[in-house]
Amino acid sequence: GQIDDFxxxxxxxxxxxxxxxxxxxxQQLHQKYPESYQLINYIVKESSASTKLRVVTNSSIYRRGxxxxxxxxxxxxxxxxxxxxxxxxxxxxxxILTDIKEAYRNTKTGPQTNSLRQxxxxxxxxxxxxxxxxxxxxxxxxxxxxxxxxxxxxxxxxNDESTSYDVKKFIGNNFxxxxxxxxxxxxxxxxxxxxxxxxxxxRYGFTIKH
Numbered sequence: 773g774q775i776d777d778f779x780x781x782x783x784x785x786x787x788x789x790x791x792x793x794x795x796x797x798x799q800q801l802h803q804k805y806p807e808s809y810q811l812i813n814y815i816v817k818e819s820s821a822s823t824k825l826r827v828v829t830n831s832s833i834y835r836r837g838x839x840x841x842x843x844x845x846x847x848x849x850x851x852x853x854x855x856x857x858x859x860x861x862x863x864x865x866x867x868i869l870t871d872i873k874e875a876y877r878n879t880k881t882g883p884q885t886n887s888l889r890q891x892x893x894x895x896x897x898x899x900x901x902x903x904x905x906x907x908x909x910x911x912x913x914x915x916x917x918x919x920x921x922x923x924x925x926x927x928x929x930x931n932d933e934s935t936s937y938d939v940k941k942f943i944g945n946n947f948x949x950x951x952x953x954x955x956x957x958x959x960x961x962x963x964x965x966x967x968x969x970x971x972x973x974x975r976y977g978f979t980i981k982h
Contacts, residue, residue, distance in 0.1 A: 850923035864955035875950035
């Protein structure tokens with residue numbers, strides 16, 4: 773049933789190092805930071821071609837002392853202007869459209885953030901005596917800072933000296949969150965970007981979906 777599918781999805785996250793089991797060693801590394809726990813749930817997104825069943829948390833849920841998002845500093849927005857990207861996408865005859873696979877879940881977060889995003893699950897979802905403590909160690913949907921963290925990652929990739937000029941401009945100016953859009957009169961330019969982009973992102977642990 774869905775509970776077993778959800779269970780597999782949670783432990784798939786452990787295998788992908790999106791969550792870690794809170795061992796004595798992990799606890800010691802985080803002992804100087806405040807602790808907070810979240811409830812996990814799942815959504816089924818039928819329209820998704822790759823990730824229909826998703827593990828989610830609610831960082832805005834009310835709790836004593838305020839929610840995770842209420843206690844998080846977002847900072848100034850680093851996202852590109854979505855309207856400018858869309859206008860540019862419609863300006864020329866040829867175009868490319870791409871997005872990053874599981875972009876948030878491939879963006880690592882630090883111990884101070886991770887300590888505030890712990891949760892409980894089970895080694896066996898049908899046995900309440902197998903409860904285990906886990907900790908989220910990547911960005912996730914709904915965290916107030918997630919978009920900015922990803923935008924900062926894209927800036928780092930775009931400014932890598934090994935990144936080609938056209939790919940640098942594409943990543944730096946034509947991505948909104950995890951979607952990249954660009955049009956051009958030169959199909960050769962777009963083909964060169966499409967050819968170089970997967971390897972550019974791969975060096976930083978990201979995968980281009982299409």
